[in-house]
């Protein structure tokens with residue numbers, strides 16, 4: 001069996017975890033501070049604020065922007081449910097701009113069309129490891145005086161015109177077990193804005209500036225030193241791991257280029273892709289449909305996943321929600337029927353990648 005993701009930490013992580021256990025500081029302490037510093041360097045920002053998961057990172061980022069009831073956040077309808085849940089948790093109204101098939105991220109034109117008098121935040125999702133078209137999104141935000149919150153959960157280290165994903169406003173990251181860099185559970189918020197970074201640090205710690213000095217109604221969003229210890233060695237290895245993912249993606253693309261009925265993912269000009277997922281579309285020209293491809297791949301021992309099987313708001317619990325506005329998303333509605341992700345992670349060997357290629361070629365044949 002070749003799994004879609006593998007969680008494997010090295011001895012350096014073990015050593016640091018033991019150091020934390022022996023130190024007696026298990027909650028937020030010096031390891032979190034070190035993770036934050038090194039994380040900020042990787043993204044290319046002034047500040048990184050660690051929190052306990054990626055959903056919290058989104059919620060805290062929105063809370064820091066002081067949204068009021070009726071304020072709208074426009075995001076992608078093709079995302080993990082956390083993106084939507086965070087908007088609702090923050091008390092805002094969720095709106096959606098359809099994606100482009102080229103990068104699976106929000107279409108800047110659809111985003112512009114979704115901006116209205118109540119819009120306060122643009123929230124692009126950098127999906128699968130490739131960033132959204134920030135060269136078009138940033139001017140749009142400036143033109144309408146909107147904040148940018150980038151859901152960068154899947155795209156740590158990706159760049160747009162040389163700038164790090166997560167550096168254009170508030171960037172939010174997940175360090176969940178299957179993400180490119182993991183602390184089991186964990187999250188991070190990045191920014192170059194000193195005031196917002198300061199506010200987020202106070203917010204995550206019960207709104208407390210110094211002991212019993214409360215400045216706002218906050219929360220406990222803190223990450224632990226034990227978790228941070230697991231992440232620190234992965235930051236040092238991150239460039240090598242992404243290189244391995246890029247090589248695996250290139251090998252997959254070369255091996256699948258001539259298969260009719262498949263649309264392969266590409267790294268778009270000016271953007272770097274960190275290959276969190278390698279996601280194919282099984283188009284209507286293919287002799288079999290996506291679900292048949294998946295059952296054949298599973299039978300052949302190749303792990304695969306559907307990220308995501310439905311438009312994010314297309315569930316009963318959001319249907320009559322007063323703060324979920326289901327703007328139409330025809331591209332997303334097609335892509336959710338056609339997408340399948342296959343293994344690309346950095347623990348794969350060349351021969352495993354070749355096995356994946358063979359299995360996909362057979363699975364898509366008549």
Ligand SMILES: *Cc1c(COP(=O)(O)O)cnc(C)c1O
Pocket residue numbers: 053054055056079080082083125151153154173174175176185186187
């Ligand atoms: C993983 C993920 C999140 C949420 O992160 P958690 O750490 O699981 O809370 C949010 N958005 C996207 C796009 C994700 O992939």
